[in-house]
Amino acid sequence: MSRLRSFLPHLVLAAGAFVVLLPFYWMFLTSIRSPAEIFDVSLWPIPKDFSAGENFERAARQVPMARFMLNGAIVCFGILAVQILTAVPAAYALAKLKFPGRKLLLTLVIAALCVPMQALALPLFVGLARAELLNTYFAMMAPFFLSVFAIFLFHQSFRSYPDEIIEAARMDGFSEMEICWGLVLRGSLPSLAAFSVFSLVAHWNDLYWPMIVVTDINLAPPPLGMLFFADVESGANYGALMAGAALITAPMLVCFLLARRHFIAGITMTGVK
Amino acid sequence: MSAVAEIDGAATATVHARRTAVERKMMRRGFLFVAPAVLLLLAIYVIPVIVLAGFSVTDYQLGALSTRFVGIDNFVNAFNDQVFMRAMKNTVIYALIVIPLGVGLALGVALLVHGRKRSRAFWEAAYFLPVTATLVAMATVWQFLLHPSIGPVNAAIKWMGFEPVSFLSDPSLLIPTMAMIGVWQVLGFNMVLFLAGLTAIPQDLYEAARLDGAKNPIDRFFTVTWPMLGPTTLFVVVTTSISAFKVFETVAVLTKGRFGSEVLLFSLYLEGFEYSNTGYAAALTLIFLAIILVLSIGQTVHLDRKVHY
Numbered sequence: 001m002s003r004l005r006s007f008l009p010h011l012v013l014a015a016g017a018f019v020v021l022l023p024f025y026w027m028f029l030t031s032i033r034s035p036a037e038i039f040d041v042s043l044w045p046i047p048k049d050f051s052a053g054e055n056f057e058r059a060a061r062q063v064p065m066a067r068f069m070l071n072g073a074i075v076c077f078g079i080l081a082v083q084i085l086t087a088v089p090a091a092y093a094l095a096k097l098k099f100p101g102r103k104l105l106l107t108l109v110i111a112a113l114c115v116p117m118q119a120l121a122l123p124l125f126v127g128l129a130r131a132e133l134l135n136t137y138f139a140m141m142a143p144f145f146l147s148v149f150a151i152f153l154f155h156q157s158f159r160s161y162p163d164e165i166i167e168a169a170r171m172d173g174f175s176e177m178e179i180c181w182g183l184v185l186r187g188s189l190p191s192l193a194a195f196s197v198f199s200l201v202a203h204w205n206d207l208y209w210p211m212i213v214v215t216d217i218n219l220a221p222p223p224l225g226m227l228f229f230a231d232v233e234s235g236a237n238y239g240a241l242m243a244g245a246a247l248i249t250a251p252m253l254v255c256f257l258l259a260r261r262h263f264i265a266g267i268t269m270t271g272v273k
Numbered sequence: 274m275s276a277v278a279e280i281d282g283a284a285t286a287t288v289h290a291r292r293t294a295v296e297r298k299m300m301r302r303g304f305l306f307v308a309p310a311v312l313l314l315l316a317i318y319v320i321p322v323i324v325l326a327g328f329s330v331t332d333y334q335l336g337a338l339s340t341r342f343v344g345i346d347n348f349v350n351a352f353n354d355q356v357f358m359r360a361m362k363n364t365v366i367y368a369l370i371v372i373p374l375g376v377g378l379a380l381g382v383a384l385l386v387h388g389r390k391r392s393r394a395f396w397e398a399a400y401f402l403p404v405t406a407t408l409v410a411m412a413t414v415w416q417f418l419l420h421p422s423i424g425p426v427n428a429a430i431k432w433m434g435f436e437p438v439s440f441l442s443d444p445s446l447l448i449p450t451m452a453m454i455g456v457w458q459v460l461g462f463n464m465v466l467f468l469a470g471l472t473a474i475p476q477d478l479y480e481a482a483r484l485d486g487a488k489n490p491i492d493r494f495f496t497v498t499w500p501m502l503g504p505t506t507l508f509v510v511v512t513t514s515i516s517a518f519k520v521f522e523t524v525a526v527l528t529k530g531r532f533g534s535e536v537l538l539f540s541l542y543l544e545g546f547e548y549s550n551t552g553y554a555a556a557l558t559l560i561f562l563a564i565i566l567v568l569s570i571g572q573t574v575h576l577d578r579k580v581h582y
Contacts, residue, residue, distance in 0.1 A: 022425075023418060038423055098303065114566055120318065122325060122328070122555055123325050205406075207408075207522050238423075245411070249406045256398075260398055268469075
């Protein structure tokens with residue numbers, strides 16, 4: 001009885017995990033199976049005919065897969081760099097400097113937290129179209145250059161930095177920039193790591209905005225590329241389709257498995273904090 | 274007496290002058306540090322919201338030569354627009370499936386995982402995996418899994434002796450099927466929030482409840498866990514409903530709005546960016562924004578508490 005009791009939770013969890021993980025397993029399995037085995041619905045992990053090479057090669061031939069990944073990396077890191085450059089000084093000033101309008105700015109930041117990107121897409125699109133900037137990396141990145149969430153998060157974290165150390169550093173002739181980037185930010189490295197994960201995952205997976213501003217397939221980030229690919233293949237070759245899906249999800253999945261703690265903290269910090 | 278007062282006054286004045294100089298310097302630095310963020314805040318949030326409100330009362334079409342002021346016509350039209358109303362209804366149905374299941378199942382999983390010691394990290398990772406995965410790619414995988422003739426899910430259904438289910442071609446099943454994918458994706462996220470809430474409950478409360486006669490785990494759940502998890506549950510419900518109202522990727526991949534399966538964001542996308550009905554789409558966007566803002570009030574209250582304490 002007590003044996004059963006200690007096993008039961010594991011049993012229930014395992015059944016749930018089977019359903020949750022099935023799509024990943026099936027994606028991987030199909031991507032290494034030959035397309036001829038398409039009617040084989042068994043979950044046996046070793047394919048009769050190992051054709052991973054063929055499937056991945058077809059995925060790369062049909063659409064510029066490597067290009068999608070490169071676009072994704074450029075856009076994600078571009079956004080992250082500008083977000084940090086603009087949010088860190090602003091958060092430092094809000095937390096540690098006194099200036100008129102500080103309260104107002106903080107209120108604006110918190111109000112902006114509630115406004116989803118999708119609500120701003122229309123006027124931003126019209127603006128970029130008028131400026132003839134559609135189909136550029138800039139158009140894909142621009143709306144995310146300011147992360148109000150980053151300002152909010154860093155503000156919370158910077159406030160707990162001791163004022164005495166900042167005063168002492170000022171006496172020692174440190175410039176305000178050095179204090180901000182060298183001292184205060186260094187005290188908030190876990191927040192910086194969590195935010196970076198949050199931002200990279202969000203933009204690697206984003207479809208809505210790239211779908212609006214990009215029609216040139218050579219500029220497509222991975223999700224938009226996947227959509228193009230699914231339309232091209234239209235169910236004809238699931239082996240190649242799953243190989244493409246595996247390639248696109250792999251970077252985030254691998255990083256997640258390597259830095260599980262950071263990932264969970266980063267993605268859920270909107271909630272836990 | 275007056276001399277002392279004078280000296281005193283002069284000293285205060287110099288201290289005051291020095292302080293204002295320091296303050297002015299700090300002020301200038303403050304402005305300098307927030308300047309990029311303020312400019313971007315204006316360009317990305319403030320001005321677009323004003324422009325959006327402006328569009329919503331016109332019949333502006335991107336590229337059109339003339340634009341008229343139409344007052345609230347766009348909003349009136351929206352509520353008489355069958356397609357938009359269907360999208361609204363679909364989104365509400367989607368949310369009504371995703372919220373209870375996404376929150377309830379996550380709580381169940383969190384309670385089970387919380388009791389594990391050695392295997393906790395493993396279960397956490399397994400259930401969290403869909404949160405990190407690119408939804409567009411995973412939706413394609415689901416399409417294959419649920420395929421009526423070659424998908425393993427229907428193979429299992431047939432093996433059990435039932436008729437195969439056309440999850441993605443039967444119009445009445447489209448929204449529920451996409452809602453199940455939505456639950457699959459949000460489960461791990463909510464589980465982690467619940468785990469954080471569970472960890473924060475002091476152990477001695479359980480001891481006290483045990484002494485007070487709450488002998489079995491179910492009693493203890495209702496006397497301690499459930500009330501203590503209140504704020505977490507509220508927050509999880511709010512974030513889940515916001516993400517449910519923003520459903521887009523699954524529709525874009527699986528149905529493209531066919532068979533009357535549009536959702537709010539998808540119909541907004543079509544009007545604004547495919548048909549270029551900018552004015553009308555702006556009105557729809559404001560309706561969408563109003564829904565999200567009402568839902569986010571709970572979230573902001575939660576975040577705001579951290580600002581003051």
